[in-house]
Amino acid sequence: MLHRRHFLKMGTLGVSSLPFLSMASRKQPAGNKPIVISTWNEGIAANKAAWEILGKGGRALDAVEAGVRVTEDSINCCVGLGANPDRDGHVTLDASIMDEHGNCGSVAFLERIKHPISVARRVMEKTPHVMLVGEGAQRFAVAEGFPLEADKLSADAEASYKEWLKKSEYKPVVNIENTGHGPFAPARLSNGDLNHDTIGMVALDAAGNFGGSCTTSGMGFKMRGRLGDSPIIGAGLFVDNEVGAATSSGLGEEVIKVCGTHLVVELMRQGYSPEKACKLAVERIVKRNKGNVKDIQVGFLAINKAGEYGAFAIQKGFTYAVCTGENKNEMVASKYFI
Template sequence: MWGIIGTWEMALQGIKKSSSLLENGNTADIAIIEAIKDVEDNPNFTSVGYGGLPNENGEVELDAAFMDGNNLSFGAVAGIKNFNNPITIAKALSKDRFNIFLVGKGAESYAEKNGFEKKNMLTLKSKEAWEKRIKDIKEKNLSPYDGHDTVGMVCLDKYGNITAGTSTSGLFMKKEGRVGDSPMPGSGLYVDSKIGGATATGLGEDIMKGCISYEAVRLMEEGYTPQEAVNIITEKFNKKLIDRRGTAGAFSIVCMNKEGKWGVGTNVEFPFVVSTELEGTKVYVANFKDNKIVYKPLI
């Protein structure tokens, strides 16, 4: 049994490609990297990779993480500029014993020394969006912050290997050096091949207030189904944020266990993509209504 689940509709083409890889016997680490690279390479997806929306200075800073559920190896980069496919850099770091999470200039130095592709990740489209937002902030007194749709995936192969990965350009107009939950183990992603994996997307500043990806895996280990696990997390975490802070930022979580069963939790309208050996590839949209998660096919 193989399966792969990803956040947002932008994951569709990458998941289709990786489903073929999984069906043909490729492993979860290869399949998830190819799926995430597909999103990173598409400039139409302005919250990930090439064409990602810039920070307050007009620079594209990227975050990415990779985790291998077999040995719990983890690698991540944050605030990296001018390098293509940060997910591949994160995966390379996961093979090391030390220095597995690098940021800013340190991440860029590592990438250059190890031959990763240098590239200006700012497109004309994202530059124009930045210029418009600067103008709107001054003229319309609008909030600068918008756009934080991380691509996150969990992947299971025929051999029982499970991996998780994330990639994002983060919050549009963020402060230079700002990092959200996406590359943070436990918050943005977590995976254990003996149990399952999970990954989150949404407002990183709120998601980091709870280790919801780790919590999903912990609950699955206790015997909850993936959907039961995210139901518990969504209701409790949303309530906790509102009780303690008066508001809860947008957050969503997807997970898959070692049997290929999956679940999704969200406190907003949230499209996601799932593909399994038995179900094929489908896009759903989920909503949080009356403290329950409901979803229906989108495509």
Template sequence: MGWGIIGTWRMALEGVQHASDMLSKGGASGDAIEKAIRMVEDYPFYKSVGYGGLPNEVCEVELDAAYMDGHTLSIGAVAGIKDFKNPVSIARRLSKDRFNVFLVGTGAEEYACKHGFEKQNMLTDRAKKMWESRIQEIKEKNLNPYDGHDTVGMICLDKDRHMTAATSTSGLFMKKRGRVGDSPLSGSGFYVDSKIGGTCATGLGEDIMKGCLSYEIVRLMGEGFHPQEAAEKTVNAFSRKLSERRGKAGAISVVCMNNIGEWGVGTNVEFSFVAATNTAAAKVYIAKPAGNKTEYEEAAKEWLDVYQRRIEKTV
């Protein structure tokens, strides 16, 4: 039986590679996806997730994360949690409970403490310097403060056709204290059903949460649409709706996979993603809108080199 994993953004690469090794050896999708997301959360140069994530308006790092089991439809999620490492693991632990599976702020922190999760100051010196720089830019240039809302989200399929979904993010840079985007919201930021497939989203949460895009894509796959068709159809239709109703649509991108390892991507902006299956090693792709379609191609070495230099550039 085949396996597969797909994740948003270039930052998913190392995690997807590690998860691929686990899956190829018969590992469970839940373990593989948790490890993959944790690797993104732990890398300090990824400024929109976990340790090193960019802070809110008062220079606090508030994290959101979610986990879903496609066999049981169990969900766990945390939002606005501070000073705890690896929120995706806390979300997965919550998914094992019957009640109180979505916790926020102090309640999420108390739960994490009670269950022995590791405390850690998630604000790095690098992120603080970027916050200070943005404060100065806002004062001097009247810039919009919001930036850096790249959620890492993944869909995973193991050899037993057990599927999982997970997301993790620090949300909008300079966001209002307590702001929560689409990432921990079931049906919007993620959804998975092992009998069909799964989807996760990234982009401007305030616009993504105006629809149930992840659920809709899974529903379409259940009706027989190929993941690519389902992703394009949903993102294009919703982008048009937002433009008609509100004058514009924010950044919306999705990745999805069905329960036989076929995958797809839809977007209204250029973005990167990573995919791997039992027949194709992990690769970074660049996707962009092309009319009613989404085109993608493997990222060139030059693009990957520029990316690495940019994220590690001295602040």
């Protein structure tokens, strides 16, 4: 039986159709107005939930948690328990969250818990730690009142897994996260699956504070135990309230190797625009790979203190959603290196 006594108690710790914007320079409308941006076409629904909080003057941290919970709830996009499993047939989830004070929480290799992003927030707010993993993360989640879900694959994931087992080949596919429709929707894999795995979200609230979140099932059919960039602070997500916030999507191993989102924020600190900072981070990955990136996709997405936002990717096809109002929630096609 699981008990709360297993965990350190830190009571004193304080703390329709989607129009596409042009690829011109982008800036939030003048004035201290909130904004939320998130990766891929699934960001439209996630932004809507986040805006329900931001539009009422709410905190960015609350908004980015609520926003990506929508994606975790969706079986169709395969972020969360409906996702494709690892090569052993188990779904494992990772998530991270960060607030305007530099506090952060993360979970990794979490099984049978529907909302890893909310568990990550509990780690941030109720423990002296930043990251909990595996069985320990699950035990903490259950002790905090999160239901332990059935250990069963969704129908789509089970079909994909059976198809994958015929060859058992693992190879990341460029832009596979994009599950939307329209001109930026990808072709399906040979088994009919889309294998979406990540959503990252960053927001600036009316008080001028940032929050960020990232949640993922990881790459489908990965080696058991594999972690990407999403639960790693400074890789898949980074927030600095003096400067801005950034998140990423794509091949997590490449993001980890350059501490990608921390790099983007530090470049913004030097005075680069969000788009330029994302571009320079992408170029760092390209250079590290000596230009051999035709099979690699990484996209960075960022926002600065002035409300300017932008993105850049290695390959064409990275999209993100921008919301600045109840009826201003639009898709954007990122600029790209290739």
